Amino acid sequence: MARRILVVTQHFWPENFRINDIVEGFLQDGLEVDVLCGLPNYPKGEWFDGYGPHGPWEEHYGTAQVFRAKEWPRKGNTSLNIFLNYVSWPLYAASALKRLPGGYDAVFCFNTSPVLMCWPAIRYAQKHRIPFTNYVLDLWPENLYSVLPVQNTLLRRIAQGVSDHLYKQADRLIAMSEPLQKRLCERTGKPESSVAAIPQYCEDFYANPQHDAALEARFTGRFNLVFTGTFTPAQSLDMVLQAVLEARADGAESLHLLLVGDGMSRESLQALARELHAEDAVTFYGSVPAKEVPKFTALADALLISLSDSPDLGLTVPGKLASYMAAGKPILASMNGAGFTAVQQSGGGLVSPACDQHALARNMVRLVQMDAADRAALGAKAKEYYLAHYRRAELLRRLETFILQGE
Template identity: 25%
Template sequence: MRIGLLTQWYDPEPGPAALPGMLARALAERGHEVRVLTGFPNYPTGRLAPGYRLARRHDEVDGATRVRRVALYPSHDRSALRRVANYGSFAVSALVSGTPALRGLDALWVGNSPISVALPMWFTRYVHRVPVLLHVLDLWPDSVVASGFLGTGLVSRTVERGMAAWCAAMYRSASRVAHVAPGAADLLADRGVPRDKLVHIPVWADETMGVRAADLRAELGLRPDQVVLVYAGALGEAQGLDSLVDACARTDDPRLVCLIAGSGTTQDRLRRRATAVGASNVRFLGQLPRERMPALMATGDVHYVSLRPGGMSAYTMPSKVQATLAAGRALLVAAEGDAAAVARDSGAGITARPGDPDSIADALREVCDLGREKLELLGQAGRAHYDRMFSVAVGADRVEQTLCEMVADPGFRASRRLR
């Protein structure tokens, strides 16, 4: 098949932005002709990646994949205005300069975040008559509301309603709508997406994290018997990390060390809280460079995943769940819904009630009682579960199968003959 990928994020951008590139290569290895429409790489710094110069468009070859990059406003800071400029500029450039590269496709995979990708998606769907698989990697407007970008007030509520209507139009135009967390199916159905259009395609992880790097234990002065819990990621309200700090203060096992790496709006508050409650077993590492993340992953005997209860938490699958499983490390999950279910089903995790320091402290004591060797066994079980359920190969199989079903659909084939 001739398969297109429409995504604002692509290699060499790291982290979640690298996932579309993994899909493109996996599909190309299966013999498909793959074309990618994306922007100039600038995530996460907001500056163009080395070796790139902004232009109206730029074509390149990535192995067996053809990539067209189009101009955008590089930015990834906390400014809502600049973020809108970043999203909007890519959408317009992709529509004007990118959609010709998608002509003649059999099917198109679209990463839905940001939802401004609807402009080139709709053009390709209705003008080029290409069926679309819309992969809902982030739920909008929910994720924007949770981030605090919209603020509060009448204008914010109006924007939120407009986003919801925009998303509904995207869902209607797609032949299939894929969701990454099982719980999102009911939510999308409640928002009007027909059940027969919904397909569960979990997202994969950067599997290079599974290549065990030298750890940071010696550098951090950690003893061989100490059990290390790592939280790496955003330090924001949605993560509810205050309860982790409180739980660490209530855990008196001298083997426990909690490492918190990352930055965000709550980082200063968390540091003050750790001092106030006497959580001397918590260390803040700040924002580590990407190249040190494999070493940090190897340092943790168990990795912490947390979401505040309520809101989106029941149907959210934080990407660090798959990343931890892929790295063969154990999980401690303080969240509702799908993330907790994966921790239990994989055999790699321990769960606690989100926002409950006593429950989290009980889980920390269980982690210490297991010890490093048994936690290693949990991690191995997690890696086996990742290979069965979340790997790039499994994800590409599910995407490929869904695209084939779309292309074979008699209704869509008839509509294409009417061109």
């Protein structure tokens, strides 16, 4: 009899999150899957076509049954609406647990922000006495502070206590890196056998370049530094934009920043670009489906990844780094910790400390002035690192084994 997994995640298809592919992988490997999730409105906070406050409440994703619960949309990405979005979905999802058919061997939460997302999973697992595994993608409350500037001491103490309590309730935790594994062991008192270090893998399609003639013609003649993903304060893209202008002034005149994505920081970034008269230096392309991202990595001369100067963000290796390395292009990284180390170990790019604008600008100039053959060699090393560390099949197998151990 096939084993059954309940996946709990606020964000799911048609939103662009890696859990979509994880569910596909589970199904391909013969597991039966039900998904409890929210109504798609990320990142803009606007309902996707066909969705709204009245559902739909049940769908299929392949052979997976999808159960949706209400949530307050993030509309405008104001602090108030993000807070209401964070707290509303877990409450609605908890009330939706009675709609689930049951018969699961394990519960698995793909725990991006907020940490409260895992609460319905805990309730279901404890009630039915089945093991619960929490995949910690965003460490809380640290990640909260990179998005919402919470300064009140009492509120910060409450956020810390709630986060620690929820992490302790999991039977098993998955961390994206060994430093995060160590931190979670310290915070929960769990042994390493209950806290696995499994990095986010990269979907296979990122390794297959898609050449788009129209797109490449539009951006030809420049050195295209491409960023893909979500725009939030955690990416420090305001600093990146100023580094681009500094590099252009220092000899990298052809440097062009191509931002592919969207998020809460987009309007402020566009305002900064206008203020700095940087319209020629940066293009805001907008969001594209995940499977179209290889069109942009294919035209890129280098790929940018940046994080703010937070020791807690440095505990993880962003999943974006795996997809960049799969593309076989040079990596330009501005970050600390585990991500810094991964780029250094790969030899596949240039890396500078988080939020060091001048060091990042110098690396931009180096890349632009580097021989094409040397840049190609960096890209080849990045691809080798991806093949050794971020392959989908191997990491999916490790996920399934850990979630279902003893079942």
